[in-house]
Amino acid sequence: MDYMNAVEDESLLVTEACQGSMQAFERLVELYEPRIRRIIYARTQDVQLTQDICQETFLAAYRALPQMNGKELRFAPWLIRIAQNLINSEWRRRKHVTLIPFTHPYGGDDELEEGTGEEYLGGEEEFEERVAQRDLVKRVLAQLPASSVMCLLMDAEGFSYNEIAETLQDSLSAVRSRLSRARQAFQRIYAGLDQEGRS
Incomplete structure (x- = not known):
């Protein structure tokens, strides 16, 4: 279709x-x-x-x-x-x-199922890496304005700029600008926290 x-x-x-x-x-x-x-x-x-x-x-x-x-x-x-x-x-x-990672902690796209924790654990190294990544994403998003977070979440879910603008009751140009700034801020803060965690 x-x-x-x-x-x-x-x-x-x-x-x-x-x-x-x-x-x-x-x-x-x-x-x-x-x-x-x-x-x-x-x-x-x-x-x-x-x-x-x-x-x-x-x-x-x-x-x-x-x-x-x-x-x-x-x-x-x-x-x-x-x-x-x-x-x-x-x-x-x-x-x-x-606040909030973009993906379900157990890796599922369409289902939030209880009782899937054991399947998610995998190897200890993989588990620790995923936990660290989720924690880092949460820390980054906690530093962004709520409207920027919602822009990023809706964009990650495939909503159009028009839908994001209507949801936030803002203009299309404002949403484009906010989303661009939110992505840049996310990447900058993420890189800084990731570097901090590795040093």
Whole structure:
């Protein structure tokens, strides 16, 4: 399926979901749930909390859809904003913030599964290297502004500049500039911390 057909099909699904089609909504969940879950996990570093917030995100979306204009609704940015708001509410409740590697700690792309720790361990050397790398990424991201972190996460998940701009409610040029600066800052801080760790 080419890009334009994919976009048209998604727009049709959103319109039908807004009109009450459970089948259309379930298809949208299938399309977006893995990426939304990875973004939430990147912010929370907690498998159970990720599953809870992901479920709440889609439940909130389902409840709100009847009030939305399906032809105008940009589903992905809207969905990520719902997830962001739920995460922020959870942080206010817990009064702490945790940041975040780009990938699942067990190496899975689409599944956050419990009980996979043993498979992840591998050899001791490999395990220690992965732990060190994850810790370094977390330390780097903790030094970046939240908007820069979200830009990097969405870019890593394959969202377009337009989708990132809509999610952050910013202009396309501002997002391009922010993403460029965020990448440079990430590389600079990462290199500095990595060098520091090796010396």
